[in-house]
Amino acid sequence: MPRCVMVDMEPIVVDEVRTGTYRQLFREKLISGKEYANSFARGHHTIAKEIVDLVLDSIRKPADNGTGLQGFSVYNACGSGTGSGLSCLTIERLYVDYGKKSNISFTVWCCPLVATAVVERYNSVLCVHSLREHTDVTIMYCNEALFSFCRRHLDIERPKDTKVNRPNVQFNSSLSASLRFDGALNVDLTESQTYLVPYTRLHFILTSYAPVISVEKPCLDSRFRNTNEFELDMRVLR
Template identity: 55%
Template structure:
């Protein structure tokens, strides 16, 4: 069971990281019985609710509101503006959503060296505030893609800085790896190689997600003819929720982030476990299984 002071901070970087973050926090809120404004649903008896398990991923404000321990970062504001004005806008504090003025244009160097450098100190300051609100920070969950400019360039810059400032804290990655059939930019292979090289020393465990495989699952198992990113992200959220369930609820295995390393990583540099999820059943077929 998560003891007091075992908090995790989630960091969502770039468009992919932010949109997966939306799907994940929507699902976490459903699982914990928290509404869109951050308050526990009236139908749930608060005494039965294990408030300690909520503390791992949520901080409680003085008026009883639960705020996700999360930071959203993008170098351009479009995607994050959707969060600021969307259905879960009441869940996050405005300081948790950080956007720049121009995007990295799928360019690793812009995300890491030029535009990213202007934003990094602000981001680290906001992360420091999140860390200070924790009784005992376990580590960070970093959500990003390897193909985009922000997801690759800015992520590797941030991981390097986190290693310097929070040396012993665990860092788990949930990464969207580029697939040849589902490519949004011609430079994705370069971005992914550069960011893999940079983050190899700074990440403790990295869960890879392949868009192409998830497209196939949506078509084959869920009968979605033309899957959108919303479909993909909801499926990824189910996987992330299953992986982090032991951090958020009472469990015997993988109760903290260091246990993920102990149980899944044979050598420090070989830290890429394959996430598999079954069964994936569509809503129409669920009554027949």
């Protein structure tokens, strides 16, 4: 059974969840800071120091109470200070405390066309070192490709964030299906990374997904049947 801890240095976003419709689902697993980190330096070296121990304690409790811990999955966007700085600091600490457990990162990369801050490019570059050294697998996405994916394959002319997040969630759910359901071909985290990663440092995985069917066109035709995940327009990274 997966366990989740959600963290954001900016309190406004987390407070919306705390007071929203699904507030009873998360309880103490929602952690927020006091201010927006903005840059990798602030998110990794200054503001993060105040909150990282609380984050690790929240992770450690379910990890120690469980009997079959396989590893950790970190979902982050490397354009922000929290997603780059705090996430990398947390990954580094998990690597030290649980060195033999798998660390898998699902990372949304910065894209110039949809970037909202100048520092996003710098945050992404500075984030790479920790992901390379302290994760076993890094699954890569980018917002530009996700928006394009929704327009091309889901027939959404102007996709909003919620529409973009849904295929992203579907990708992640498919990757972890063998962990959550019984089956003859199921593999654990260690086995899956063995199949995906040829060399230890070459663990940045390109993501694609097929077939994809729009709600407006629910019937399968020959075009969908002949679509495969290796086609360029099925990728969610540019």
